[in-house]
Amino acid sequence: MKVRVFVSLKEGVLDPQGKAVGHALENLGFRDVGEVRISRVVDLDVPAATAQEAVEKGEAMARALLANEVIEDFRVEAAS
Amino acid sequence: MKVRVFVSLKEGVLDPQGKAVGHALENLGFRDVGEVRISRVVDLDVPAATAQEAVEKGEAMARALLANEVIEDFRVEAAS
Amino acid sequence: MKAGIVVFPGTNRERDMIQALTGISGNTPRILWHREEDLTGLDLVVLPGGFSYGDYLRSGAMAAHSPIMKAVRRFAERGGHVLGVCNGFQILTEARLLPGALLRNAGMRFLSQDCFLKIEAPDSAFTRGWQKGDVFRAPMAHGDGNYTAAPEVLDRLEGEGRIAFRYCGPTGEVEAEDRAFNPNGSARAIAGVLSENRRVCGLMPHPENLTDPALGPTDGQPLFRSLVETFIA
Amino acid sequence: MNTAVSAPVIDLELARSFGLTDEEYAKVLKIMGRTPSLTELGIFSVMWSEHCSYKSSRRHLRTLPTKAPWVIHGPGENAGVVDIGDGLAAIFKMESHNHPSFIEPYQGAATGVGGILRDVFTMGARPVANLNALRFGDPSEADTKRVVDGVVRGIGGYGNCVGVPTVGGEVNFHPSYNGNPLVNAMTVGIAAQDRIFLSAAAGVGNPVVYVGARTGRDGIHGATMSSAEFDEESASKRPTVQVGDPFTEKLLIEACLELMATDAVVAIQDMGAAGLTSSAVEMASKGGMGIELDLDAVPQRESGMTAYEMMLSESQERMLMVLRPERTEEARRIFEKWDLDFAVIGHLTESGHIVIRHRGQTEADIPLEPLADEAPVYDRPVQLTPPPAPVLAPADPVGIEKALLTLLESPDLASRAWIWNQYDSTVGGQTVRRPGGADAAVIRVEGTKRGLAMTTDCTPRYGQADAWVGGAQAVAEAWRNLTATGARPLAVTDNLNFGSPENPQIMGQFVEAIRGMGDACRALDFPVVSGNVSLYNETRDENGQATAILPTPAIGAVGVIDDLAHVTGMQMPAEGTILLIGET
Ligand SMILES: Nc1ncnc2c1ncn2[C@@H]1O[C@H](COP(=O)(O)OP(=O)(O)O)[C@@H](O)[C@H]1O
Numbered sequence: 003m004k005v006r007v008f009v010s011l012k013e014g015v016l017d018p019q020g021k022a023v024g025h026a027l028e029n030l031g032f033r034d035v036g037e038v039r040i041s042r043v044v045d046l047d048v049p050a051a052t053a054q055e056a057v058e059k060g061e062a063m064a065r066a067l068l069a070n071e072v073i074e075d076f077r078v079e080a081a082s
Numbered sequence: 083m084k085v086r087v088f089v090s091l092k093e094g095v096l097d098p099q100g101k102a103v104g105h106a107l108e109n110l111g112f113r114d115v116g117e118v119r120i121s122r123v124v125d126l127d128v129p130a131a132t133a134q135e136a137v138e139k140g141e142a143m144a145r146a147l148l149a150n151e152v153i154e155d156f157r158v159e160a161a162s
Numbered sequence: 163m164k165a166g167i168v169v170f171p172g173t174n175r176e177r178d179m180i181q182a183l184t185g186i187s188g189n190t191p192r193i194l195w196h197r198e199e200d201l202t203g204l205d206l207v208v209l210p211g212g213f214s215y216g217d218y219l220r221s222g223a224m225a226a227h228s229p230i231m232k233a234v235r236r237f238a239e240r241g242g243h244v245l246g247v248c249n250g251f252q253i254l255t256e257a258r259l260l261p262g263a264l265l266r267n268a269g270m271r272f273l274s275q276d277c278f279l280k281i282e283a284p285d286s287a288f289t290r291g292w293q294k295g296d297v298f299r300a301p302m303a304h305g306d307g308n309y310t311a312a313p314e315v316l317d318r319l320e321g322e323g324r325i326a327f328r329y330c331g332p333t334g335e336v337e338a339e340d341r342a343f344n345p346n347g348s349a350r351a352i353a354g355v356l357s358e359n360r361r362v363c364g365l366m367p368h369p370e371n372l373t374d375p376a377l378g379p380t381d382g383q384p385l386f387r388s389l390v391e392t393f394i395a
Numbered sequence: 396m397n398t399a400v401s402a403p404v405i406d407l408e409l410a411r412s413f414g415l416t417d418e419e420y421a422k423v424l425k426i427m428g429r430t431p432s433l434t435e436l437g438i439f440s441v442m443w444s445e446h447c448s449y450k451s452s453r454r455h456l457r458t459l460p461t462k463a464p465w466v467i468h469g470p471g472e473n474a475g476v477v478d479i480g481d482g483l484a485a486i487f488k489m490e491s492h493n494h495p496s497f498i499e500p501y502q503g504a505a506t507g508v509g510g511i512l513r514d515v516f517t518m519g520a521r522p523v524a525n526l527n528a529l530r531f532g533d534p535s536e537a538d539t540k541r542v543v544d545g546v547v548r549g550i551g552g553y554g555n556c557v558g559v560p561t562v563g564g565e566v567n568f569h570p571s572y573n574g575n576p577l578v579n580a581m582t583v584g585i586a587a588q589d590r591i592f593l594s595a596a597a598g599v600g601n602p603v604v605y606v607g608a609r610t611g612r613d614g615i616h617g618a619t620m621s622s623a624e625f626d627e628e629s630a631s632k633r634p635t636v637q638v639g640d641p642f643t644e645k646l647l648i649e650a651c652l653e654l655m656a657t658d659a660v661v662a663i664q665d666m667g668a669a670g671l672t673s674s675a676v677e678m679a680s681k682g683g684m685g686i687e688l689d690l691d692a693v694p695q696r697e698s699g700m701t702a703y704e705m706m707l708s709e710s711q712e713r714m715l716m717v718l719r720p721e722r723t724e725e726a727r728r729i730f731e732k733w734d735l736d737f738a739v740i741g742h743l744t745e746s747g748h749i750v751i752r753h754r755g756q757t758e759a760d761i762p763l764e765p766l767a768d769e770a771p772v773y774d775r776p777v778q779l780t781p782p783p784a785p786v787l788a789p790a791d792p793v794g795i796e797k798a799l800l801t802l803l804e805s806p807d808l809a810s811r812a813w814i815w816n817q818y819d820s821t822v823g824g825q826t827v828r829r830p831g832g833a834d835a836a837v838i839r840v841e842g843t844k845r846g847l848a849m850t851t852d853c854t855p856r857y858g859q860a861d862a863w864v865g866g867a868q869a870v871a872e873a874w875r876n877l878t879a880t881g882a883r884p885l886a887v888t889d890n891l892n893f894g895s896p897e898n899p900q901i902m903g904q905f906v907e908a909i910r911g912m913g914d915a916c917r918a919l920d921f922p923v924v925s926g927n928v929s930l931y932n933e934t935r936d937e938n939g940q941a942t943a944i945l946p947t948p949a950i951g952a953v954g955v956i957d958d959l960a961h962v963t964g965m966q967m968p969a970e971g972t973i974l975l976i977g978e979t
Contacts, residue, residue, distance in 0.1 A: 008123070010123075014697060016638040018218065022215050023219050024126075026215065026219075026227065027143055029228070030146050030147060034128070034129045035126055035143075036128075038125065039124075040124050040125075041123045043090075043120070043123055044120050047117060048112075048114070048116075049113070063107055063110075066112075067103070067110060068103070072636055073635070094312075095265075095310060096265070098267070098347065099266055147219070147223060152255070152263050171733065172556070174558025177841075178823065216556060216642025271816075272548075272551050272817045274816055274818055274819045275816045303819040303820075303822060368821065374824070376827075377825070
């Protein structure tokens with residue numbers, strides 16, 4: 003079953019990448035782009051009988067590896 | 083208005099990061115994780131009157147910078 | 163030879179390149195700031211290594227869209243010679259002046275080590291100082307050097323003799339599947355390619371770091387000698 | 396904003412939670428003659444922290460030799476400065492980022508590299524090399540792997556991006572570093588002797604200028620957390636891990652060096668720990684000036700920051716400087732060219748006070764002299780551990796071949812190539828000896844035939860057996876490593892990593908290690924020109940039992956090679972005679 007893990011920086015944590023991208027977009031003529039934040043999506047296919055089981059596996063994987071909880075938050079969805 | 087640009091590697095392009103993550107998950111004891119694909123999500127706040135206008139701006143930014151169409155596909159959503 | 167070296171915010175191997183070019187050609191190159199657009203009088207434009215814009219988003223992506231790259235494109239279209247090393251190669255692919263793209267190294271780690279390169283196409287302004295099959299040593303220092311392109315693009319590059327350098331072992335063995343020989347996992351062990359007119363060249367390793375006899379071996383010199391000869395002729 | 400509504404009560408309890416002792420808080424009350432504001436209490440607590448005040452170590456550090464004819468600036472400046480000939484100076488220092496590297500190994504190590512780079516380019520030097528001395532826990536512990544991997548990636552991630560070659564270092568493993576790894580980063584830079592910049596402010600009315608990245612709520616004094624809920628939104632105001640931005644640092648290096656080529660700069664100081672507070676206080680105190688800051692002008696990344704938060708923020712890649720007023724616009728243009736924030740946030744006064752204004756309020760007004768002069772200094776009790784009885788040469792139970800193989804595969808001796816292959820050691824085009832190429836790394840001084848040799852050394856288990864020997868041996872090994880490349884050793888920087896100074900035995904290790912270093916430095920005419928102290932390197936188990944790290948006085952050292960034609964390495968030539976020098 004497919005699960006999708008969204009990993010994003012916690013609020014308040016500096017996003018140097020987002021900052022540089024925002025700046026570059028301005029230089030390309032896209033005016034007034036507000037704050038740019040860049041996150042990651044990990045798509046996985048896990049063996050699970052139910053959506054709930056798949057989400058739980060996704061959460062376990064996020065905690066174990068996919069997200070760095072010191073600076074990142076994550077959210078898991080079962081994809082269809 | 084908030085837009086979200088999803089950028090992912092085109093089908094067929096090897097994803098070294100996804101492969102490494104898949105491998106690491108196996109080593110952590112998550113068995114039978116299928117292919118792992120990692121994509122990037124860029125959240126922006128653009129000046130736009132309608133959702134459609136926001137999506138069009140997002141698409142223009144994706145073509146101009148956020149995605150490399152040689153290896154990546156992108157998809158834009160207006161977020162609420 | 164009149165060379166210009168482009169400096170983007172985050173470029174960091176421009177001094178290495180100045181040293182190599184000055185040491186071999188005797189002429190000090192012109193430094194070009196990324197906001198400049200005038201390249202008149204130059205024979206060669208060099209995009210040196212570094213982390214332009216922090217390598218954020220994708221290595222080379224933001225630099226590829228800066229004002230000077232419009233000028234570099236025009237320069238190349240008019241037959242000018244352009245060399246991109248490391249981040250410079252990444253920028254040239256992002257700007258579509260060279261085919262393909264550079265992904266994360268297969269091992270997911272930054273690699274700083276010497277590698278060996280085999281000359282596949284000695285018929286360019288960049289490689290004429292070597293013979294086909296020659297092998298030379300060069301330091302590599304990159305996290306995103308894993309060359310990729312669609313199979314038909316790779317076939318075309320092979321067919322047109324546009325693969326300039328391949329990673330190899332110390333005696334020239336090419337083993338694309340073996341990371342001892344092809345450290346970053348590049349498709350078909352490709353380390354550097356040429357444009358259709360053979361005047362734009364990009365490669366990942368750093369021949370400029372092996373040119374000064376006071377620092378060690380000088381395996382990288384033929385690249386710069388080739389260029390000097392091209393522009394004397 | 397509801398700052399007024401939810402302002403905390405300032406009392407002894409809050410002061411304690413900020414890390415001040417009862418006596419220290421009493422001193423604050425006496426100096427201020429009233430109850431301090433929250434911002435003032437924050438300023439006192441960081442300025443009087445062990446980290447900023449060296450209160451437990453100061454009197455011992457004073458015993459180290461710091462002078463020699465070739466020393467231009469010893470301890471007291473951002474980094475040490477020595478004469479290397481040709482009118483040039485080597486500027487170098489080592490600094491720890493131990494605790495942050497355990498919490499978030501990548502960012503902790505990366506920001507450690509960023510911090511030490513700023514200490515060096517603040518003085519006008521272009522950084523030419525980085526080194527790193529690392530100590531990790533037991534390699535068979537799962538967590539060690541996480542820490543090693545993150546630290547190495549972080550050091551590489553930052554150093555590679557700023558384009559400063561990482562050319563050397565050392566790595567040890569020992570269970571005492573479980574939960575408390577040591578990340579000691581060293582930077583070496585080169586400057587013209589007549590263009591060295593110091594931090595003492597001068598000139599009443601001169602503008603105080605903030606440059607670099609914007610201020611966010613990064614790494615604000617952990618104390619805010621534990622100290623009552625003075626804001627309903629406290630969850631969102633938790634101290635956040637500092638994230639490094641090497642790209643901004645690279646721009647900051649180039650912009651500062653470009654500015655320093657003009658004569659606009661009167662004084663300059665990087666914002667390190669307790670950023671705006673320590674930089675403003677240090678610049679003003681050293682110059683005997685007063686300073687007034689208007690926090691509304693500080694470039695901010697987040698909205699609604701309080702004065703307290705801004706003064707204690709540890710956002711990275713920022714600098715504070717005093718400029719000549721007539722050159723301010725020229726300076727602004729340089730920073731704008733490099734896409735960096737530039738803001739005049741205050742000026743120098745003759746009041747002798749630091750005055751902080753924010754949103755029309757005076758948030759702090761502290762006399763600087765007592766803040767510096769009355770900073771606590773402790774003479775902590777010392778208990779010496781007698782050196783153990785000499786170990787008798789053991790019988791040979793396994794045979795020399797097996798013994799040799801066992802040694803070679805031990806984590807402390809195994810190849811470090813996996814680590815240094817992740818560090819760009821050639822960028823800059825001056826690297827003569829890379830990691831693994833000689834006992835010390837060698838960098839050419841650009842444009843000359845001279846070289847600089849550099850190394851870091853320490854063998855903590857020697858110090859565990861006998862702290863004096865540990866200190867002396869580290870210095871001697873550094874000296875030998877430099878001479879082995881053909882260099883003339885010049886000077887030392889150190890990073891003293893120990894457990895809690897409140898434990899007399901640890902204090903004993905500390906004092907003896909310094910005595911050993913001092914003795915060795917004097918014997919070798921090898922002065923200490925900069926350094927850093929990191930105490931409280933301990934972990935507690937569930938029962939509250941503390942385990943301290945091995946005493947680890949890491950030594951960094953620099954030497955000069957007058958002619959690179961005479962540099963040596965450690966590759967064995969195909970032919971030759973092997974000589975052994977010294978007693979075995
Ligand atoms: N953390 C590190 N970063 C860069 N280089 C390192 C690091 N650790 C060790 N090295 C390099 O590896 C080589 C061997 O290290 P080490 O075993 O400590 O040597 P030695 O005992 O001769 O000092 C040296 O060149 C050293 O600079």
